[in-house]
Amino acid sequence: MSEMQYDWTFDSPNGGRQVDVLGDTQGATATIKDLLSDASAEAPAIPAPADCLVTLPGGLLRGEAIYIEAEVRELTGTDEEALARVRSNPLRFLETLLELGTVRIGTEPVTPAVLSELLLGDRDALVLAIRIATFGNEMTFDLITCPTCGEEFSATIDLNQVESHTVERPSRLTVPLRKGGYALVRYPNGGDQAAMLADSKATSAEANSALLARCLVEIRDAQGTTVPGSADLAKGLSLGDRRAILTQLAKNQPGPRLLEIEIEHEECGGEVPLPLSVADLFRDF
Incomplete structure (x- = not known):
């Protein structure tokens, strides 16, 4: 039986020449190291669709x-x-x-x-x-x-x-009040939404009070007196002013107009x- 011959060669990454594994062991070892180094390099970032x-x-x-x-x-x-x-x-x-x-x-x-x-x-x-x-x-x-x-x-x-609709951050909204002065409010976020909807049995009026209590920064009346926002202030606002503030928040809120x-x-x-x-x-x- 004739002796089986193996032709163990592969292409070098440098120049494309063939490397003889048995005839050039040092060259083959160096080439394998180069190939492993290339394979272990950081993968290219794939952009999101x-x-x-x-x-x-x-x-x-x-x-x-x-x-x-x-x-x-x-x-x-x-x-x-x-x-x-x-x-x-x-x-x-x-x-x-x-x-x-x-x-x-x-x-x-x-x-x-x-x-x-x-x-x-x-x-x-x-x-x-x-x-x-x-x-x-x-x-x-x-x-x-x-x-x-x-x-x-x-x-x-x-x-x-x-x-x-888009807005520049940080952004606050100024809403004129019926008897003069204004309310300074911030746009509600996810935390405000969770607080407003936390009580599943709350009425819409109670939910509105919870939202205003968190988002009402301050009230400045016609005489220039400033009162910081609070739950009591939100409940003490006139019905017309409450509705005006909530309407303006909904109208000017950034985001898709779903x-x-x-x-x-x-x-x-x-x-x-x-x-x-x-x-x-x-x-x-």
């Missing part, structure tokens, strides 16, 4: 920096199971959705504490981005009733086209309001 990146309308304030880029991800079956367990609690559903679907805010990984700092509009922007990353940008609605002609129709909207979406009924040309909530965006869960 475009539909997983979102620009926050307010941003996360960190010292002198404001992080406005966030990354979200597509939800999975495991996420669906987690969301199903908290579906009956709207606040817990929202918090869980944001924790599962948001990867980072700027360079910071997402934590419940970070999410609580975000303005409500930033949180809405994340919810909308998670929805697009998971299901795509198109959303179809059946059996919409046109308020102009009364006809029922279906329509598909492009969630990428939802208008958004409650202001309108579509046109092509048959009659009428404008049809189509406000969206978190529950609407994730109705398939």
Whole structure:
């Protein structure tokens, strides 16, 4: 039986020449080290897909920096199971959705504490981005009733086209009061939202008081007297001033205008309001 011969050669990474393992052991060893060194180098960063990146309308304030880029991800079956367990609690559903679907805010990984700092509009922007990353940008609605002609129709909207309002951070809002002077308020964040909705049995008036107690910075009356915000001050405001402050906060809050979406009924040309909530965006869960 003739002796079996092995031709152990491979291409060198330098110049493409072949290295003979048996005939040139030193050269082969050096080449193998080069190959291992190349393989152990830091892997190139792979950018997130475009539909997983979102620009926050307010941003996360960190010292002198404001992080406005966030990354979200597509939800999975495991996420669906987690969301199903908290579906009956709207606040817990929202918090869980944001924790599962948001990867980072700027360079910071997402934590419940970070999410609580975000303005409500930033949180809405994340919810909308998670929805697009998971299901795509198109959303179809059946059996919409046109308020102009009364006809029922279906329509598909492009969630990428939802208008958004931005503000510079940090930002406060000045609201004129009925009898002169003004209220200085800050935009509510996730922590304020949690406090407002903590008591599931609270009336809408009590929830409004809880929100104003946290977001009301100060009141300056017509004589120039300044009173710092407090729970008692929020409850002591006139009903007209309370409504004016809440209306201005809702109107000027940065973020996607989910409650202001309108579509046109092509048959009659009428404008049809189509406000969206978190529950609407994730109705398939």
